[in-house]
Every structure is written in C-alpha cells, then in structure tokens.
Amino acid sequence: MSAARKTPHLIETLPKVRGRLIADAKLGPLTWFRTGGAAEVLFRPADVEDLAGFLAALDPAVPVIVIGAGSNMIVRDGGVPGVIIRLPAAFARVALDEGGLVAGAAALDLTVAETAAEAGREGLAFLSGIPGTIGGAVAMNAGAYGGETGAVLDWAEIVTREGFCARRDDLGFHYRRTDLPEGTIVTAARLRAPEGDRAATAEAMAAIRAAREATQPVRARTGGSTFKNPPEGPRAWELIDRAGCRGLMRGAAQVSEKHCNFLLNLGGATAADIEGLGEEVRRRVAATTGVTLEWEIRRIGLPLPGLSEAPR
Numbered sequence: 001m002s003a004a005r006k007t008p009h010l011i012e013t014l015p016k017v018r019g020r021l022i023a024d025a026k027l028g029p030l031t032w033f034r035t036g037g038a039a040e041v042l043f044r045p046a047d048v049e050d051l052a053g054f055l056a057a058l059d060p061a062v063p064v065i066v067i068g069a070g071s072n073m074i075v076r077d078g079g080v081p082g083v084i085i086r087l088p089a090a091f092a093r094v095a096l097d098e099g100g101l102v103a104g105a106a107a108l109d110l111t112v113a114e115t116a117a118e119a120g121r122e123g124l125a126f127l128s129g130i131p132g133t134i135g136g137a138v139a140m141n142a143g144a145y146g147g148e149t150g151a152v153l154d155w156a157e158i159v160t161r162e163g164f165c166a167r168r169d170d171l172g173f174h175y176r177r178t179d180l181p182e183g184t185i186v187t188a189a190r191l192r193a194p195e196g197d198r199a200a201t202a203e204a205m206a207a208i209r210a211a212r213e214a215t216q217p218v219r220a221r222t223g224g225s226t227f228k229n230p231p232e233g234p235r236a237w238e239l240i241d242r243a244g245c246r247g248l249m250r251g252a253a254q255v256s257e258k259h260c261n262f263l264l265n266l267g268g269a270t271a272a273d274i275e276g277l278g279e280e281v282r283r284r285v286a287a288t289t290g291v292t293l294e295w296e297i298r299r300i301g302l303p304l305p306g307l308s309e310a311p312r
Helices: 048-057 109-118 125-129 134-139 198-215 236-242 271-289
Strands: 020-026 038-044 064-067 073-075 080-086 094-097 100-104 153-159 165-168 185-192 221-225 253-255 262-265 298-300
Touching: 048 153, 048 185, 073 271, 094 109, 100 109, 109 125, 109 134, 109 198, 125 198, 134 185, 236 271, 253 271, 262 271
Parallel strands: 038 080, 064 080, 073 298
Antiparallel strands: 020 038, 094 100, 100 185, 153 165, 153 185, 221 262, 253 262
16 A cells, blocks of 8 residues: 655745745744744745745635734634735835835834934824834724824835736725725835924824823733724723723733723733633623624634634
C-alpha cells in the first residue's frame, strides 16, 4: 500500500513574490489586544507592483484579509485561513505637497497628523486621536474629535483582488464605512492639509492627547472603540453604562471602568474571552435599552475547535 500523500501547505501553492511569505505566522503580537491565533500565510509585499502581481495570480478561492496596525481587531483563537496581508515600511512614507500630503497606507494616523502639524499644515489634527493606519482610516472612514477621513480625502490608490491598481476620488463615504468593493486594498491616499496656524494646530493636538488620556485606557491592551455609536439617541458608552456593564469581566477580559466602550485584555485573555464579553455587553444593552449595538472592532478568523463562533 502506498503512503498517503501529504496535503501541501498553502504557502507551497502561492504565486512567487519579491516580498515575504511566512507560514503559520502568529498574529497576536501584531494586535493591540496581544492575543489570537496564527495566519495560515502572512504576506509582506515589496511594493505595489508586487502586491498587484500576487493578487492577480492568486487562486480566487484563497481568502485574503488585510490588517494594519492591529488596533481595532480581534483575531480569533483558531487562526485565520488563507492569506493575511500586512503592508511593510515601504508603504509608510509621508510626502508633503502643495495644499496637502500623500501618505502610504501603512503610515500611522498619528505620524501623518504630526508630519502635517510640524509643517504648519492644518485640518489633520483629528487623526492624532485615531489608533491605526491611513489605509484603515480610509477604508472605514475613521473619524474622531470632529474630523472624518472622508472629509479631507482627495484620492486613494487602491489595488483590487484581481490585481488592478488605480486611483479613486469617490469612495462612497458613510459613517465608519465606504463603498469600496470587498477585497479592495488601499495602498496610499492624498489628504488635504492647507497652510495654517502652526501654534493653533499644536494646541489642537495637545487637547486631543489630553482628552484621550483623561477619558480612555490608552496604555492598556485594548482594541479602541468597540461598538459604533447608534445613528440616533445615546452614544454606545452611555448605553453600556446604563446596562450595568462597566467593569464587567469574562476570564481576563474586562469592560473598561474608565471608558466602557473599550474592552481590555488584563493579561492572559483569549480572543474568545474578549469577543464573548462583547457579545454579553450587546445582549445586556439590548435587553435593557432595546438597542442592538453594532461591532466597530473587526473580528477575523475561526474559533478554536469545540467553541461555537460568536455572532458576526
């Protein structure tokens, strides 16, 4: 009897690249929660052409997910099938031009805000209050402190799942989302930032930093704002507080007592602890107020075998 043929690892079947392909890459250390499973394959493209060529040659049946700074994300404990793409430093350059700047998708929102402020540009201070990267900010129309990404965007460079690279100036912005097709990857963006009052911009950023430190658990293992604010009525944190969830725990996961729309990993929490706690918060808020909160944190991957998957 012949020996059973071993099923090849996904990485052995993928197109050749100039960047890096890593099998069974741990994703927990790449997230702010510092927990979760591994990527079947992690891809770090060398440049836009490498990314586009890879996607064009990739089997359409292979799942692809892009992650940025890992700030607003739960990676489930069973890991993520398919390919995870994380853009490297080559995609993090920021260049000033007349009336604005062009930022790579991997550039941190804070870095973009600071670059603009140091150059005496205004209009991007709000980005200093958003944990994440420009690619994520564009894709989800991130906003904070009176500003929103869609309001300052001129164009975004995107790569589609078919490997088509283009610039788009109309992304169809809505509250915390865009109309970008599924699988689209933002690789760069041009943001408006006209000449302004350097001192006023510095003051605005200092105020944002002080407000965050006073009201949010900025030094904890957290994923940022957990649930979207409902379109009408009280904000998410008020509904959570009203439902008696401030300080609620599940395993080593806790609803922050400082800002109860933040979930915390107190140390040793699993992704299932964190997501399960979030679902319990949603259940209690719905029972108490009649409002069903919608997740703002992105949740990817599979639960460990034997654990039922939480609702999406």
